Amino acid sequence: MSSHDRIDIFPSRMNLTIMKTRLKGAQKGHSLLKKKADALKIKFHSILKKIIEAKQLMGEIMKEAAFSLAEAKFSGGDFSHVVLQNVGKAQMKVRSKTENVAGVKLPVFEHYEDGTDSYELTGLSRGGEQLTRLKKNYSKAVKLLVELASLQTSFVTLDESIKITNRRVNAIEHVIIPKIERTISYIITELDEGEREEFFRLKKIQQKKEIIRAAQEKVRKQWEKEQEAKRVLKFIPANHVPSILDDKDDEDLLF
């Protein structure tokens, strides 16, 4: 097994406990992230649904607004130039806030009206009614546009963060945890091997000791036998006629 599949660490018992703790931590992190990814996905789907509704509504409202522009132009003549020239501050403005969803900060836009209607008197002498309707329709359209923009930015941000979270979940599941597990199994194998070596060493030493002891035992027996033989020899009587068959040393005959 090549070393990059596991963490390089000295295989000792303490390191084993450390690795086991790490594994537990990784598993807990994995389940938490999975919960976060699921929560984000739920919010994602709900935003998607809202976007689809808003876009359909947008189509209808824009059509209505464009038609009311045509009606206003019919009754009131061409007021567009005067309106354009008179433009000063914006009457409808947008504020941005953040919304927190499962730890992810999503930007949200909301509109607010600033100041009074400076075009109250446009169309005073003709087309006034159509103009008020026109203003209402277009302000509805602008409000819907702001909402749609808000939904779309949160959609994009949410998409990013879901990708990131999923990436992390997968990384933990397929890389980190297996790596730690491999490390643990490596340490365990090493430890086992060490134990076996110890065992074998012990056995060998015992064997050797056994041999030495057996040899020593033999020597001792031999010595004992000799001792025995010497003792036996002392008890030999005088009238012991030496026979030629005794194997002892004859003295040499000298003439």
Added chain:
Amino acid sequence: LNFVFFIYFAVNTSGFLEGLVRGFKNGLSKEDYRHLTQCDTLEDLKLHLQGTGYGHFLANEPSPLTVSVIDEKLREKLVIEFEYIRNHAYKDLATFLDFIKYSYMIDNIILLITGTLHQRQLSELLPKCHPLGIFDQMETVTIASTTADLYNAILVDSPLAPFFKECISEEDLNEMNIEIIRNTLYKAYLEAFYDWCQQKGGATADVMCEILAFEADRRSIIITINSFGTELTKEDRAKLYPRRGKLYPDGLLELSKADEYEAVKRVSELYAEYKPLFDGTGNNPGDKTLEDKFFEHEVTLNVNSFMQQFQYGVFYSYVKLKEQECRNIIWIAECIAQRHRAKIDSYIPIM
């Protein structure tokens, strides 16, 4: 006596121009309008218009055709015809035609004032002015940089000076809402026009004074209705009523006290001509609005003016009817372009 008048009129070349105007007036018939409402695209519309008196006025436009291009070209045609008549007219008829031009000049001056007050350039503003309302001294108005200069420039150079002098002072230019300035000018213009026609006498006075009286009353009524719920006070509102209509003086007094639509309706119904206009109006879909009814009445008056000969009213009616026709064509074009055919028949028919 009528015979003498006829010779006098005809000899003064107004007869030639009157004949010309009657020729120009033959616009779209009911059949033509029906064909137009049945078109499916703007190209179809263009094809149908080629068969009418409009001819090939859209011939050189690149496709795709848009409604704003049609609008521009229609207006151009009207301007060319009007300028032709104006260039051939002199003395009284010339003054009359100038009076017609003043209403467009008022719109242009308002545009220039707004633009100058917001420091826009002349080159930006000029193309947006209505071509019938262009007068020679328009550039001097925009060179002015302060409101004092502006006021003096207008007073000195433009033909609208008398209308300004009557009712608007220099401070007003700065403080008054631009719409109020516009309506004040228009009131002065209407009153001056009415007085000139009345002093001219004869058939012109008969025809024009009736038309202008209706215009004055219509403005008073519409201004009153549109001013409900705005910051316009009743006194300021009363200052905008032109004092030449049938509603003057009693009706205008009542109108200036009115607080809601019902009150306005009550006052107007006291006058026989205006009662039928208020019947049958409403805000439900399918109902005609009050403005639509006013448009219809105006069209009727203008068409009737062609029944009388040897009077200048025909020129005024020709301009107004042609404008209404342009508006109708543009309305039909918009309904086709936006595929919103529900209200395509809401144009004002011109018999």
